[in-house]
Amino acid sequence: MAEKTYEQIALIGAGVIGSGWATRCLAKGLRVVLTDPSPDARAQVDQTIENAWPVLEDAGLAGQGDRTKFRFVETIQEAVEGADFIQENVPEREHIKIEVLEAIDRYAAEDVVIASSSSGLLPSRLQAGCRYPDRVVIGHPFAPVYLLPLVEIVGGEKTSPEMIRRAGSFYRHVGMRPLHVRREIEAYIADRLQESLYREALHLINDGVATVPEIDAAVTGGPGLRWAFMGTFMAWHLGGGPGGMRHTIEQFGPALELPWSHMKAPQLTDELKNKIIEGCETESGDRQFTELERRRDLCLAGIQKVLSEHWYPHDQDGWPEMD
Amino acid sequence: MAEKTYEQIALIGAGVIGSGWATRCLAKGLRVVLTDPSPDARAQVDQTIENAWPVLEDAGLAGQGDRTKFRFVETIQEAVEGADFIQENVPEREHIKIEVLEAIDRYAAEDVVIASSSSGLLPSRLQAGCRYPDRVVIGHPFAPVYLLPLVEIVGGEKTSPEMIRRAGSFYRHVGMRPLHVRREIEAYIADRLQESLYREALHLINDGVATVPEIDAAVTGGPGLRWAFMGTFMAWHLGGGPGGMRHTIEQFGPALELPWSHMKAPQLTDELKNKIIEGCETESGDRQFTELERRRDLCLAGIQKVLSEHWYPHDQDGWPEMD
DSSP states (O other), X not given: OOOOOOOEEEEEOOHHHHHHHHHHHHHTTOEEEEEOOOTTHHHHHHXXXXXXXXXXXXXXXXXXXXXXOEEEESOHHHHHTTOSEEEEOOOSOHHHHHHHHHHHHHHSOTTSOEEEOOSSOOHHHHHTTOSSGGGEEEEEEOSSTTTOOEEEEEXXXXXXXXXXXXXXXXXHHTTOEEEXXXXXXXTTTHHHHHHHHHHHHHHHHHTTSOOHHHHHHHHHTTHHHHHTTOOHHHHHHHHTGGGHXXXXXXXXXXXXXXXXXXXXXXXXXXXXXXXXXXXXXXHHTTOOHHHHHHHHHHHHHXXXXXXXXXXXXXXXXXXXXXX | OOOOOOOEEEEEOOHHHHHHHHHHXXXXXXXXXXXXXXXXXXXXXXXXXXXXXXXXXXXXXXXXXXXXXXXXXXXXXXXXXXXXXXXXXXXXXXXXXXXXXXXXXXXSOTTSOEEEOOSSOOHHHHHTTOSSGGGEEEEEEOSSTTTOOEEEEEEOXXXXXXXXXXXXXXXXXXXXXXXXXXXXXXXXXXXXXXXXXXXXXXXXXXXXXXOHHHHHHHHHTTHHHHHTTOOHHHHHHHHTGGGHHHHHHHHHGGGGGSOXXXXXXXXXXXXXXXXXXXXXXXXXXXXXXXXXXXXXXXXXXXXXXXXXXXXXXXXXXXXXXXX
């Protein structure tokens, strides 16, 4: 079957996420048709495009773009007419999402993917009332949508593999990196990770250990600089020295038993250890350890140069005082 | 009192961390004297310096540096003689650290700070056997030490505020961003945050939800790109749109009750809410919301340019396959 071509996308709901999708899709040269009942919606979309466009242009990310290909319409029916892909971005309440998805499903051509930007709801529940539930998926982006490449694709019980594949193809078309979450769980993958860190941070604040700026600094000064390109596993794979994750896991494995966070870890069985060590090796691919280290260092130096230019042009900008 | 000048640093223990300190200090023009009983130690330090130096030079971070100011010695006594600052980097076992710190304390001039690179042990326990425990602090760095600026300073019951201050001054002297962890807790701040995320990741792997490369991708494609310069709080402050963290916390606060991670969150009292909202405002400082958004976008575009150059020069390098 020939790959679908994408010319027009329908966005249902504006807000931070819908406005971000509009900006990304316009920058990629698509026609964007958006509907949202809020009186502020149109202004918010305009404002987002206005602010983001110069950055995207400077970064060479709006080369095929055309800001004028945007149309605001009054109804869902008008929005989805002629759409090659539909992205829903209404408030994160299950009953609202279900109702809106039913309306979209009613009016949209039956072979068009309907993706929900939900950040945590279960697709099986969202798709239940649709006539063609096979084309309903989660396509969960991260703000700002026009710059962050990750989008988590999650199918429900009734979603077809073909529609998952098509969603992936569309997201790649607009410059994103789709990640298929193969098992339907609440909050998917990235938000579960973010949420666990957030919950620990809340405990630290609640227990009077640290302030918000201190906790943010503890991320941005160290682990966070690595997380821009290496997840925890790859970071600790390299952090273990030439022994890699195999060494790290032996050295710090026992710490999983310690009260080093409010969360209880799973037991570190041999099976789990092997999954982790082999996973790091898969992720490293053909690259040698020393090559990865060198690339990591080049990235860390380059990232900090970018930040010193744009984020903290003055030496101690935003860094918490020591006393 | 005149600020101490720093000319010579003693490093006790090599490994990934000690070698990293050596590299950073040499790049900043200090004399470095290191001791480590392992037969591989010297080669590891040389290798680290060898690999890192060109990156540091290219990044303009080794301007005052001199690689030849390095000396390897046989004993702790020789290493600490004439040192203006002492950093201990032996294996992360409490009894080893205690024993080594006692030896350092025995030979070092009594007014010199002794900092331990421990990533989680309690300073009150580490300093207990020292003659001059007031100068024993934790100075916890992040790998690679020669590029990551964060260092957590933690004092024990017997540490003096003056020695905390001096440690901060030394770390700033070598280009770092010291963060004073005001309450002594195991694993301090950054590793508690990392550990909570790691534990959730282990659950996801253990439950068969995702693989190591998928989990790493879920970080690097979205949240991690922000974490290079904004902690969770600042990221969600901006992610909430013009309403900021006040809006985000109202919208996603209820999710804290959901099983969105294996960790139980603290109750979101008004007091805790206010600490968070006010913390985000403190962290924002004089910068307007739209200015922060613009700076964030410039950083995200710049970081991704760096990564496309050094981390994944080929389009889908290291990204997990969708099926």
